[in-house]
Amino acid sequence: AQSVAQPEDQVNVAEGNPLTVKCTYSVSGNPYLFWYVQYPNRGLQFLLKYITGDNLVKGSYGFEAEFNKSQTSFHLKKPSALVSDSALYFCAVRVLRFLYSGGGADGLTFGKGTHLIIQP
Amino acid sequence: DTAVSQTPKYLVTQMGNDKSIKCEQNLGHDTMYWYKQDSKKFLKIMFSYNNKELIINETVPNRFSPKSPDKAHLNLHINSLELGDSAVYFCASSQDRTYTGELFFGEGSRLTVL
Numbered sequence: 707a708q709s710v711a712q713p714e715d716q717v718n719v720a721e722g723n724p725l726t727v728k729c730t731y732s733v734s735g736n737p738y739l740f741w742y743v744q745y746p747n748r749g750l751q752f753l754l755k756y757i758t759g760d761n762l763v764k765g766s767y768g769f770e771a772e773f774n775k776s777q778t779s780f781h782l783k784k785p786s787a788l789v790s791d792s793a794l795y796f797c798a799v800r801v802l803r804f805l806y807s808g809g810g811a812d813g814l815t816f817g818k819g820t821h822l823i824i825q826p
Numbered sequence: 827d828t829a830v831s832q833t834p835k836y837l838v839t840q841m842g843n844d845k846s847i848k849c850e851q852n853l854g855h856d857t858m859y860w861y862k863q864d865s866k867k868f869l870k871i872m873f874s875y876n877n878k879e880l881i882i883n884e885t886v887p888n889r890f891s892p893k894s895p896d897k898a899h900l901n902l903h904i905n906s907l908e909l910g911d912s913a914v915y916f917c918a919s920s921q922d923r924t925y926t927g928e929l930f931f932g933e934g935s936r937l938t939v940l
Binding site: 738740742744747748749750751752755757794796800813814815816818819 | 830882926
């Protein structure tokens with residue numbers, strides 16, 4: 707089964723400091739990995755994805771993520787945190803289904819989410 | 827223009843009632859989804875439709891019935907509502923079923939069953 711794990715329920719960072727939100731994956735075959743952010747009472751917003759190519763992926767709002775195949779990780783990072791970055795962050799993997807019937811991928815399987823709190 | 831829109835945003839109802847949530851996307855996408863987010867914020871896929879055809883039906887009670895009148899719409903009807911159905915339901919769409927496409931989410935519909 708393809709899955710992602712977010713080991714931290716909450717991450718606290720002081721404003722201006724670098725932040726890291728951790729994600730590890732377990733997939734068979736090539737991983738297709740995503741990060742989303744959810745603000746209170748809002749839907750999920752896409753931040754970035756890794757499909758292939760450079761291990762460092764840049765996304766929205768100054769976020770980036772580093773794909774590490776040997777450690778099966780896809781950690782989300784930002785060099786300097788803002789209070790407005792406080793939100794719930796989800797790592798996700800694109801699920802392969804119907805692989806042998808010619809179908810494609812369907813949906814995303816999400817981690818349990820990490821609350822990021824940026825303190826002024 | 828909102829890319830993926832859901833109505834209603836809030837829904838409060840009694841146990842045993844039947845309710846529907848509507849979803850529309852104006853992105854021209856082929857694939858649409860319903861996700862359920864529980865009180866612990868855990869997200870689980872419920873259904874996926876591709877060009878009006880049901881692709882994924884996860885282990886969801888048959889009280890939940892999705893309907894896709896066209897590829898821009900995916901509605902969710904729930905019969906005989908139970909307390910455990912209280913959650914936020916998210917509609918999403920993706921361009922197609924390719925591996926690389928991200929999903930675009932609506933703002934969610936918060937269902938409270940009393």
